Amino acid sequence: xxxxxxxxxxxxxxxxxxxxxxxxxxxxxxxxxxxxxxxxxxxxxxxxxxxxxxxxxxxxxxxxxxxxxxxxxxxxxxxxxxxxxxxxxxxxxxxxxxxxxxxxxxxxxxxxxxxxxxxxxxxxxxxxxxxxxxxxxxxxxxxxxxxxxxxxxxxxxxxxxxxxxxxxxxxxxxxxxxxxxxxxxxxxxxxxxxxxxxxxxxxxxxxxxxxxxxxxxxxxxxxxxxxxxxxxxxxxxxxxxxxxxxxxxxxxxxxxxxxxxxxxxxxxxxxxxxxxxxxxxxxxxxxxxxxxxxxxxxxxxxxxxxxxxxxxxxxxxxxxxxxxxxxxxxxxxxxxxxxxxxxxxxxxxxxxxxxxxxxxxxxxxxxxxxxxxxxxxxxxxxxxxxxxxxxxxxxxxxxxxxxxxxxxxxxxxxxxxxxxxxxxxxxxxxxxxxxxxxxxxxxxxxx
Amino acid sequence: xxxxxxxxxxxxxxxxxxxxxxxxxxxxxxxxxxxxxxxxxxxxxxxxxxxxxxxxxxxxxxxxxxxxxxxxxxxxxxxxxxxxxxxxxxxxxxxxxxxxxxxxxxxxxxxxxxxxxxxxxxxxxxxxxxxxxxxxxxxxxxxxxxxxxxxxxxxxxxxxxxxxxxxxxxxxxxxxxxxxxxxxxxxxxxxxxxxxxxxxxxxxxxxxxxxxxxxxxxxxxxxxxxxxxxxxxxxxxxxxxxxxxxxxxxxxxxxxxxxxxxxxxxxxxxxxxxxxxxxxxxxxxxxxxxxxxxxxxxxxxxxxxxxxxxxxxxxxxxxxxxxxxxxxxxxxxxxxxxxxxxxxxxxxxxxxxxxxxxxxxxxxxxxxxxxxxxxxxxxxxxxxxxxxxxxxxxxxxxxxxxxxxxxxxxxxxxxxxxxxxxxxxxxxxxxxxxxxxxxxxxxxxxxxxxxxxxxxxxxxxxxxxxxxxxxxxxxxxxxxxxxxxxxxxxxxxxxxxxxxxxxxxxx
Numbered sequence: 001x002x003x004x005x006x007x008x009x010x011x012x013x014x015x016x017x018x019x020x021x022x023x024x025x026x027x028x029x030x031x032x033x034x035x036x037x038x039x040x041x042x043x044x045x046x047x048x049x050x051x052x053x054x055x056x057x058x059x060x061x062x063x064x065x066x067x068x069x070x071x072x073x074x075x076x077x078x079x080x081x082x083x084x085x086x087x088x089x090x091x092x093x094x095x096x097x098x099x100x101x102x103x104x105x106x107x108x109x110x111x112x113x114x115x116x117x118x119x120x121x122x123x124x125x126x127x128x129x130x131x132x133x134x135x136x137x138x139x140x141x142x143x144x145x146x147x148x149x150x151x152x153x154x155x156x157x158x159x160x161x162x163x164x165x166x167x168x169x170x171x172x173x174x175x176x177x178x179x180x181x182x183x184x185x186x187x188x189x190x191x192x193x194x195x196x197x198x199x200x201x202x203x204x205x206x207x208x209x210x211x212x213x214x215x216x217x218x219x220x221x222x223x224x225x226x227x228x229x230x231x232x233x234x235x236x237x238x239x240x241x242x243x244x245x246x247x248x249x250x251x252x253x254x255x256x257x258x259x260x261x262x263x264x265x266x267x268x269x270x271x272x273x274x275x276x277x278x279x280x281x282x283x284x285x286x287x288x289x290x291x292x293x294x295x296x297x298x299x300x301x302x303x304x305x306x307x308x309x310x311x312x313x314x315x316x317x318x319x320x321x322x323x324x325x326x327x328x329x330x331x332x333x334x335x336x337x338x339x340x341x342x343x344x345x346x347x348x349x350x351x352x353x354x355x356x357x358x359x360x361x362x363x364x365x366x367x368x369x370x371x372x373x374x375x376x377x378x379x380x381x382x383x384x385x386x387x388x389x390x391x392x393x394x395x396x397x398x399x400x401x402x403x404x405x406x407x408x409x410x411x412x413x414x415x416x417x418x419x420x421x422x423x424x425x426x427x428x429x430x431x432x433x434x435x436x437x438x439x440x441x442x443x444x445x446x447x
Numbered sequence: 448x449x450x451x452x453x454x455x456x457x458x459x460x461x462x463x464x465x466x467x468x469x470x471x472x473x474x475x476x477x478x479x480x481x482x483x484x485x486x487x488x489x490x491x492x493x494x495x496x497x498x499x500x501x502x503x504x505x506x507x508x509x510x511x512x513x514x515x516x517x518x519x520x521x522x523x524x525x526x527x528x529x530x531x532x533x534x535x536x537x538x539x540x541x542x543x544x545x546x547x548x549x550x551x552x553x554x555x556x557x558x559x560x561x562x563x564x565x566x567x568x569x570x571x572x573x574x575x576x577x578x579x580x581x582x583x584x585x586x587x588x589x590x591x592x593x594x595x596x597x598x599x600x601x602x603x604x605x606x607x608x609x610x611x612x613x614x615x616x617x618x619x620x621x622x623x624x625x626x627x628x629x630x631x632x633x634x635x636x637x638x639x640x641x642x643x644x645x646x647x648x649x650x651x652x653x654x655x656x657x658x659x660x661x662x663x664x665x666x667x668x669x670x671x672x673x674x675x676x677x678x679x680x681x682x683x684x685x686x687x688x689x690x691x692x693x694x695x696x697x698x699x700x701x702x703x704x705x706x707x708x709x710x711x712x713x714x715x716x717x718x719x720x721x722x723x724x725x726x727x728x729x730x731x732x733x734x735x736x737x738x739x740x741x742x743x744x745x746x747x748x749x750x751x752x753x754x755x756x757x758x759x760x761x762x763x764x765x766x767x768x769x770x771x772x773x774x775x776x777x778x779x780x781x782x783x784x785x786x787x788x789x790x791x792x793x794x795x796x797x798x799x800x801x802x803x804x805x806x807x808x809x810x811x812x813x814x815x816x817x818x819x820x821x822x823x824x825x826x827x828x829x830x831x832x833x834x835x836x837x838x839x840x841x842x843x844x845x846x847x848x849x850x851x852x853x854x855x856x857x858x859x860x861x862x863x864x865x866x867x868x869x870x871x872x873x874x875x876x877x878x879x880x881x882x883x884x885x886x887x888x889x890x891x892x893x894x895x896x897x898x899x900x901x902x903x904x905x906x907x908x909x910x911x912x913x914x915x916x917x918x919x920x921x922x923x924x925x926x927x928x929x930x931x932x933x934x935x936x937x938x939x940x941x942x943x944x945x946x947x948x949x950x951x952x953x954x
Contacts, residue, residue: 411783
């Protein structure tokens with residue numbers, strides 16, 4: 001028995017973990033320092049010379065990372081809201097009010113077997129979730145979240161959005177075809193038929209907005225609605241907004257148009273044969289789609305990140321000097337220590353006998369944290385227009401997400417033929433009419 | 448032997464549709480089928496069916512049944528050869544079995560019939576029966592037209608209630624033909640009942656209609672009471688009516704929720720379960736069980752109404768009418784639901800009568816047949832209630848009939864509570880029942896229609912023959928007539944609106 005074996009067997013589990021991870025951390029740290037020293041200057045030179053590329057890479061990474069928590073939040077929201085509508089409690093075991101439920105769902109999906117059925121067309125089967133997910137993520141790239149906070153300001157933003165949205169059907173079709181299952185095939189074909197039909201009224205209803213704004217850039221569409229809530233396009237294009245909402249519901253495969261995964265007919269539709277993380281990608285893509293569609297409705301018809309009324313504070317602290325970092329850290333430290341202690345003492349002496357000092361300290365810390373976060377957030381809200389913009393954007397978007405969840409809890413599913421006839425016989429003529437009236441009005445008023 | 452045209456691919460007429468194990472009946476002509484019918488059939492192939500029956504007769508066993516002849520052959524009618532494997536429970540002579548196995552063509556990897564051809568293994572997943580088609584209807588069903596495909600729905604599918612299997616022949620989304628396959632829950636309950644005494648029959652028939660088990664008990668108990676001329680006390684009759692109507696409300700409420708669920712609405716089912724749970728809890732207060740009550744007895748019921756039942760019932764009755772209206776309004780006024788249910792699965796009233804459809808499904812086609820009024824039993828003649836009918840015969844009418852019946856049931860419950868007499872709850876009967884030889888038929892109106900039991904007594908303490916008429920079975924028989932021409936999505940709207948309970952169908 002060698003020295004290494006003997007030592008290893010005598011170590012406890014934490015010691016073993018340390019023995020593995022401490023050398024690893026040291027090696028990684030040395031490697032990082034070396035990489036920075038050796039590769040840093042040339043890389044920085046290159047990036048400094050190509051700032052748009054840096055911006056693009058950062059934006060793509062941020063948006064890719066943003067999708068996962070967004071999906072988590074919407075999944076949790078759906079679980080909880082539908083539970084309340086069903087007179088249930090919903091998830092309440094993991095985390096406060098079950099808030100970590102969707103996180104656990106994510107881990108569960110990751111840990112499941114990655115299964116592919118016999119007879120599946122494996123390359124297509126594997127690519128399908130990726131295509132669907134990436135199509136969703138790409139559409140997020142052109143959505144303006146706040147002034148200055150957007151992935152890319154394309155001058156064909158709306159067009160890009162519809163192009164990428166149309167790509168998601170490709171993934172569903174691939175999944176349906178490659179699964180070697182008739183339910184999947186029917187689901188894939190249904191989704192193709194449905195999304196192709198609803199793309200047309202969706203796009204045509206957005207064209208009215210494009211005519212009014214005179215641009216296809218999302219940022220400029222938002223800017224042309226700035227002012228108060230009365231300047232939003234919903235009041236100039238009510239019919240278009242209605243058509244857009246209905247068609248967007250179909251586009252996101254949500255109830256009552258969730259033909260593709262109608263669980264009482266096609267067991268799980270295109271996703272029948274998917275499990276593990278491949279299914280997880282479909283699952284995430286569905287909820288990211290809900291967010292995207294809500295964000296688009298907000299952007300096109302509800303003023304995007306603009307506030308619903310004229311903002312009363314005339315000043316903007318965008319130029320606030322935060323360069324004196326040490327001072328601010330000191331102030332924050334002082335506030336935390338004093339606040340925690342004062343609140344803990346208050347709780348200890350006025351809160352009854354059950355509070356001992358440690359639990360009073362914890363409670364005081366939590367109170368202080370909440371107060372500090374609230375104050376800082378409010379200050380940031382007043383001071384920085386991008387925080388304001390993000391706030392209003394998220395409020396409006398999640399209001400629409402809530403409407404989608406609400407519809408899912410309330411409505412049954414329409415039939416395939418009813419769905420198609422509704423699209424071609426009602427939505428398409430209505431959107432054409434809307435387009436015609438809008439164009440005529442613009443021409444007449446500009447004379 | 449009829450061929451299966453869907454297997455006849457152009458250019459390859461001789462190729463079997465699916466890989467056939469050599470020796471299976473589909474492989475060769477019928478003449479050599481018994482010789483190659485697998486190990487279990489081998490005993491008959493060896494001795495011949497007549498010889499086996501003769502051996503059984505010699506051993507003094509009632510013959511004819513497959514299992515019994517097998518067991519009879521185990522008797523020393525054929526003295527066993529020296530047996531290296533010890534005794535064989537199934538009576539096969541191991542030497543003969545081994546010899547027959549050696550003579551059988553063995554499957555080999557080179558056999559072209561068992562190789563899975565990657566280009567055509569789509570056939571492998573077709574729901575083709577593993578035997579040659581037996582009837583013209585089967586041959587017609589299993590031949591695919593141009594652009595048609597089979598879709599196997601169930602027995603494990605989110606929307607088939609229980610273990611119903613529907614083999615659909617689809618053209619696009621349109622259903623061209625359907626073959627319902629049942630029997631996944633078959634346990635031979637009627638035979639079990641013939642081997643148990645009259646008291647035990649009640650808990651044997653209990654789990655058949657597991658959503659509304661009291662009605663199945665009631666039909667059996669009613670038949671036995673006719674067989675034995677038992678006079679049931681009036682209080683017992685009223686308690687039976689009260690509990691049964693409560694359960695009818697629970698069953699119909701559940702039906703509405705499941706219909707909505709099959710049409711994609713996820714909320715009504717939870718409201719339904721709330722109502723059902725209250726009813727089931729109050730029944731549990733007097734029966735001790737939530738689902739399989741085992742409450743009715745020959746000559747009465749098993750326990751009197753108690754305080755908990757009455758307080759729960761009063762609590763529920765104070766808002767039952769309002770609550771059921773509110774739950775129904777969630778669907779009745781929903782445009783999507785009404786459009787999905789209206790005009791699909793229209794049942795012709797002549798066909799319905801011919802197929803023996805009863806219950807709400809029959810009343811939805813305009814025929815006011817209700818066993819409670821047509822062949823009155825218990826105290827129903829004393830009670831005031833209507834028999835709601837509708838003329839359309841579609842899924843929506845079947846749904847609305849249930850909504851109306853819930854209202855009528857609540858009226859009946861109200862009258863039962865007002866008229867409830869005092870007195871004993873069960874007639875005095877001996878421990879061991881030996882009714883005189885005779886036969887009786889008793890039927891009650893269950894939530895799904897006429898639930899009947901036919902029993903013959905031979906004077907012993909067990910029914911000589913015991914047969915159950917289950918309404919779900921008759922209702923399900925209409926599915927092949929209702930589905931063709933509709934869309935795949937309507938399949939669930941139609942089957943669900945017929946309200947089949949597979950426990951009763953498979954028996």
